[in-house]
Amino acid sequence: MSDQQYTGPGPGIDQRQTTGAGATGGEAGPAHDASGKELARYENPGILPHVYRRSDIDPKAAKRREREVATLFGLSTLGTLLFIVGYFAVKLEDVPAEDLLDRVGLSTRLLGVGLGIALFMIGAGAIHWAKTLMPDDEVVNERKPMRSSEEDRTEAVAALKEGAGGAGLGRRKLIRNSLLGALAPLGLLAIIPLRDLGPLPGSVRTRTAWGPGKRLVTDPVGEPILAAEIPIGGVIHVLPEGIEETEHVLEEKAKATAIVMRLEPDELKEDPDRADWSYNGIVAYSKVCTHVGCPVGLYEQQTHHLLCPCHQSTFDVTEHCKVIFGPAGRPLPQLPLDVDDEGYLVSRDDFQEPVGPSYWERGER
Numbered sequence: 001m002s003d004q005q006y007t008g009p010g011p012g013i014d015q016r017q018t019t020g021a022g023a024t025g026g027e028a029g030p031a032h033d034a035s036g037k038e039l040a041r042y043e044n045p046g047i048l049p050h051v052y053r054r055s056d057i058d059p060k061a062a063k064r065r066e067r068e069v070a071t072l073f074g075l076s077t078l079g080t081l082l083f084i085v086g087y088f089a090v091k092l093e094d095v096p097a098e099d100l101l102d103r104v105g106l107s108t109r110l111l112g113v114g115l116g117i118a119l120f121m122i123g124a125g126a127i128h129w130a131k132t133l134m135p136d137d138e139v140v141n142e143r144k145p146m147r148s149s150e151e152d153r154t155e156a157v158a159a160l161k162e163g164a165g166g167a168g169l170g171r172r173k174l175i176r177n178s179l180l181g182a183l184a185p186l187g188l189l190a191i192i193p194l195r196d197l198g199p200l201p202g203s204v205r206t207r208t209a210w211g212p213g214k215r216l217v218t219d220p221v222g223e224p225i226l227a228a229e230i231p232i233g234g235v236i237h238v239l240p241e242g243i244e245e246t247e248h249v250l251e252e253k254a255k256a257t258a259i260v261m262r263l264e265p266d267e268l269k270e271d272p273d274r275a276d277w278s279y280n281g282i283v284a285y286s287k288v289c290t291h292v293g294c295p296v297g298l299y300e301q302q303t304h305h306l307l308c309p310c311h312q313s314t315f316d317v318t319e320h321c322k323v324i325f326g327p328a329g330r331p332l333p334q335l336p337l338d339v340d341d342e343g344y345l346v347s348r349d350d351f352q353e354p355v356g357p358s359y360w361e362r363g364e365r
């Protein structure tokens with residue numbers, strides 16, 4: 001339904017004469033094409049007479065249009081509510097596996113339909129408002145230099161104010177309020193946690209499968225390790241016992257992989273804070289290079305250096321694996337060690353800092 005009444009091209013438009021190509025006034029002669037033939041001439045039709053909409057001249061019609069706009073904004077509000085209800089009412093947790101796909105489908109449909117209605121109705125309401133109630137006077141605006149004169153600028157500000165007044169936000173309280181009512185809950189959507197982007201990572205990047213009393217087992221055989229059986233100069237690649245039973249085995253292995261070495265105890269220059277992290281010269285460090293994460297698996301027995309094969313970062317095992325060469329930015333994290341009642345090596349705790357490459361939240365654990 002539109003209030004726009006089109007009056008047609010006007011009488012005799014087919015017979016209108018114009019000045020033809022290249023001519024702008026009646027004084028100019030007829031234009032010709034390349035072969036010299038005179039071109040048809042049409043008169044400049046100018047601006048058609050302005051046609052008032054019904055809502056411009058009939059206050060009752062204006063009121064009807066106002067209610068229609070408010071209805072569209074109200075439908076938008078309902079769409080937003082549908083989205084919110086769909087988000088919270090359709091639970092995706094604790095659902096039997098056979099029902100999960102149906103549940104996800106229902107949730108997706110409710111969210112999509114709700115948001116679609118909310119956005120579409122706001123757009124439709126705004127368009128209907130502009131076409132039926134906002135001023136539609138035709139104005140001629142001459143092309144001007146880029147920067148308008150001060151006088152024009154002042155006029156523009158006045159025109160803007162007049163336009164704002166014409167939109168009737170102050171007068172048409174029903175529209176204003178229903179629009180605010182539609183926009184406000186829409187804004188709420190921005191603060192709803194978007195579970196569909198996946199769960200937040202939590203501590204998954206900073207924790208590994210190591211923990212208090214966890215036995216060290218050989219990688220890949222899975223044998224526990226008697227501390228007394230490791231010779232001086234010995235090297236063992238290790239993982240935490242039970243890692244095969246974790247939910248994401250490969251990811252957990254990639255984070256927890258470590259290397260155990262035994263030195264003469266007096267070769268270790270230990271930080272007093274970490275004096276009890278080694279056991280009889282046995283130390284364990286993360287095998288994930290702190291440069292970009294390659295496995296640091298090359299141990300030089302004579303120099304007690306650990307070497308990363310990717311970019312040659314070199315770590316000094318005698319000094320808590322501090323970097324002595326290469327691009328790595330920090331030492332390898334140390335795994336605190338102990339032995340259990342049967343003499344098997346166990347971890348006292350998890351690594352005390354995130355393993356692997358440095359990243360901006362490394363301090364938050």
Ligand code: FES
Nearest residue numbers: 289291292308311
């Ligand atoms: Fe180890 Fe680059 S990944 S030095």
